[in-house]
Amino acid sequence: MLKHWLARALAVASLLAVPLAPAALLSSLASSAAAQTATAPAVPEVVRLGYAGGPRVWMLGKADGSYEKAFGTKVQWVPFNSGADVLTLLAAKELDIVRFGSSPAVAGIIRKLPIEVIGVSGVIATSERLIGRAAVKSVKDLEGRTVGYPANSTAHYALQAALKVNKVDVAKVKQVPLRPADIVAAWKRGDIDAAYVWGPFTQQLEADGGHEVLASRDLQKDGYYVWNNFVARKEFLEKHPQIAVQLLRVFQKNVEQYKRDPEGSAKIVAEHLNVDLAAARSTLAGIEYPELAEQATLKWLGDGTDTADSVIAKGMKDTANFLAEIGEVRKADIPDSFAPWINTRYLREALARKDAAVKP
Amino acid sequence: MSEGLAGAAGDRDGAAATRAGAVRSRPLVSVAAVLAVVALWQAAGSLGWIGPALLPTPAEVLQTGRELAETGYRQVPLWEHILVSVARAGVAFLAAVLTGVPLGLVMGVSPTVAALFDPFVQFLRPLPKLALIPLVIVWFGIGEFSKFFLIYIATVLSIVVGAAGAVAAVGQERRRAAAVLGVSRYQMFRHVLLPSTLPELFTSVRLALGIGWTTLIAAEMVAATSGLGWMVVNAGAYLRTDVVMLGIVLLGLIGYGLDRAIVGLQKVMVPWTGHA
Numbered sequence: 001m002l003k004h005w006l007a008r009a010l011a012v013a014s015l016l017a018v019p020l021a022p023a024a025l026l027s028s029l030a031s032s033a034a035a036q037t038a039t040a041p042a043v044p045e046v047v048r049l050g051y052a053g054g055p056r057v058w059m060l061g062k063a064d065g066s067y068e069k070a071f072g073t074k075v076q077w078v079p080f081n082s083g084a085d086v087l088t089l090l091a092a093k094e095l096d097i098v099r100f101g102s103s104p105a106v107a108g109i110i111r112k113l114p115i116e117v118i119g120v121s122g123v124i125a126t127s128e129r130l131i132g133r134a135a136v137k138s139v140k141d142l143e144g145r146t147v148g149y150p151a152n153s154t155a156h157y158a159l160q161a162a163l164k165v166n167k168v169d170v171a172k173v174k175q176v177p178l179r180p181a182d183i184v185a186a187w188k189r190g191d192i193d194a195a196y197v198w199g200p201f202t203q204q205l206e207a208d209g210g211h212e213v214l215a216s217r218d219l220q221k222d223g224y225y226v227w228n229n230f231v232a233r234k235e236f237l238e239k240h241p242q243i244a245v246q247l248l249r250v251f252q253k254n255v256e257q258y259k260r261d262p263e264g265s266a267k268i269v270a271e272h273l274n275v276d277l278a279a280a281r282s283t284l285a286g287i288e289y290p291e292l293a294e295q296a297t298l299k300w301l302g303d304g305t306d307t308a309d310s311v312i313a314k315g316m317k318d319t320a321n322f323l324a325e326i327g328e329v330r331k332a333d334i335p336d337s338f339a340p341w342i343n344t345r346y347l348r349e350a351l352a353r354k355d356a357a358v359k360p
Numbered sequence: 361m362s363e364g365l366a367g368a369a370g371d372r373d374g375a376a377a378t379r380a381g382a383v384r385s386r387p388l389v390s391v392a393a394v395l396a397v398v399a400l401w402q403a404a405g406s407l408g409w410i411g412p413a414l415l416p417t418p419a420e421v422l423q424t425g426r427e428l429a430e431t432g433y434r435q436v437p438l439w440e441h442i443l444v445s446v447a448r449a450g451v452a453f454l455a456a457v458l459t460g461v462p463l464g465l466v467m468g469v470s471p472t473v474a475a476l477f478d479p480f481v482q483f484l485r486p487l488p489k490l491a492l493i494p495l496v497i498v499w500f501g502i503g504e505f506s507k508f509f510l511i512y513i514a515t516v517l518s519i520v521v522g523a524a525g526a527v528a529a530v531g532q533e534r535r536r537a538a539a540v541l542g543v544s545r546y547q548m549f550r551h552v553l554l555p556s557t558l559p560e561l562f563t564s565v566r567l568a569l570g571i572g573w574t575t576l577i578a579a580e581m582v583a584a585t586s587g588l589g590w591m592v593v594n595a596g597a598y599l600r601t602d603v604v605m606l607g608i609v610l611l612g613l614i615g616y617g618l619d620r621a622i623v624g625l626q627k628v629m630v631p632w633t634g635h636a
Binding site for chain 1: 411412413414432433434435493494497498501502503582583584585594596597598599600601
């Protein structure tokens with residue numbers, strides 16, 4: 001108790017000593033010390049799930065309340081703008097489990113956030129794309145032109161990978177970080193010639209004279225995987241492992257529902273989030289959903305013994321090296337392997353339960 | 361800032377020796393307080409009270425500062441980030457002074473002009489400048505002008521209000537006395553209004569500089585790839601709290617330096633401040 005009081009007082013005091021502190025940092029520091037439960041009940045009072053606000057398959061479960069039902073407790077859905085916000089929220093212990101992109105998750109682990117990857121929610125295939133004006137026929141054509149991207153996002157990562165794969169002279173490309181909505185504004189003014197972004201913004205650019213130059217799926221053959229994962233705070237997982245298991249089970253059901261009825265699912269999600277149906281349809285279809293059973297193999301996360309050799313563990317390492325290359329993280333801070341931050345226990349338990357449920 | 365105020369207070373109460381003694385020891389108290397907080401801050405990290413991602417220690421921030429000074433941040437040298445930010449804020453601030461002071465003075469002298477501009481000034485001044493960002497991008501694009509405009513609009517309005525207020529604060533009897541002596545309109549302005557308003561003008565300019573410097577973060581959120589404000593925002597996105605801390609310390613120190621510079625300028629240009 002004293003420790004936390006001290007931590008809080010200190011965080012505030014140190015910031016008072018240096019003027020012009022951004023409010024976000026202040027609040028993250030202060031609340032991080034504050035949020036702590038004394039005892040650990042089997043079921044938490046509330047589970048705080050972070051979601052990006054866009055059309056995603058697990059919004060089906062948000063719409064029909066199946067996560068609440070499976071957890072046996074309340075769910076607080078916390079919206080965020082980008083993976084960058086997620087890191088702050090996790091550091092402040094304001095989120096328990098969150099679905100977000102691979103590259104910000106890797107950045108968080110490198111910065112020693114106590115978090116674990118517990119599953120893959122989808123591989124970004126065509127939901128994130130490079131959209132260009134007529135003159136931009138290939139990625140190489142970006143030389144001498146301006147391209148926008150949302151900073152520290154999966155799209156940012158994919159853009160850098162695309163530039164590298166296509167041997168583009170990066171010095172000749174003007175890259176501007178912009179929020180997705182600002183990308184559309186800059187496009188309309190003619191300030192940018194291309195942008196790497198996700199739906200529904202890609203569709204907005206296409207409606208205004210843009211065309212697809214490249215989709216994230218095209219980078220897979222060169223070994224660049226961009227995916228979204230379920231990440232949880234370690235502390236929360238230790239106290240409530242069952243919540244993680246249940247979350248993965250419900251998610252699998254959402255995926256099955258979507259595969260059975262893509263159109264009906266898109267309608268539910270579009271209505272629930274109040275977004276354009278066409279955008280919801282194309283975004284949901286632009287993500288590949290690996291089965292839980294498949295996820296526990298080397299193709300994805302591995303089974304816990306061979307996780308270090310899994311595609312995702314390697315993908316995380318590649319992402320980390322890339323982040324160091326562009327100067328966002330310190331090379332020295334990157335761990336040898338990301339396997340210790342991938343916990344497939346919940347995945348395997350969810351599978352065991354699922355098998356039991358399948359044969360009554 | 362507190363030192364300046366304390367100094368001014370000391371001048372007035374010079375007779376009270378005990379007060380003067382207290383005033384002289386104030387810098388010492390300030391230095392000791394800062395050192396104590398820095399020591400506690402370092403201890404919090406060294407003793408593991410708070411994780412390094414949440415609160416990087418002063419030693420780590422210093423180390424980061426050394427790294428960035430050598431290799432730069434995101435392919436841009438640290439001094440360039442500093443220079444870019446100072447230039448952005450400086451140009452916008454100068455433009456705000458050059459346009460805001462005359463407009464404010466005219467508004468102070470002429471009730472008609474004041475009535476003409478007042479609604480807009482009063483509406484725009486308290487507006488959070490972050491709210492303007494989407495419009496600024498649509499209107500002016502993502503180049504340097506957008507950043508300039510955000511800082512300019514934040515500073516010029518408070519300068520206008522300050523300048524108009526300074527004129528209004530000049531005593532009627534002083535104006536009447538001058539009028540009785542038969543001064544021309546120019547003489548009235550040059551020898552009565554201007555000297556009387558300058559001290560207050562400096563205060564509002566000084567406050568505006570602070571506002572401009574704080575708007576830097578908002579301005580550099582618009583498609584920037586360099587500058588201290590951008591560095592803080594971008595590093596925050598990757599939880600590089602050490603870089604964030606370094607940026608904050610630099611922003612704070614430079615802001616303090618700029619404020620001192622204005623106070624120095626005021627002492628040279630308006631030595632009669634506080635004696636009017």
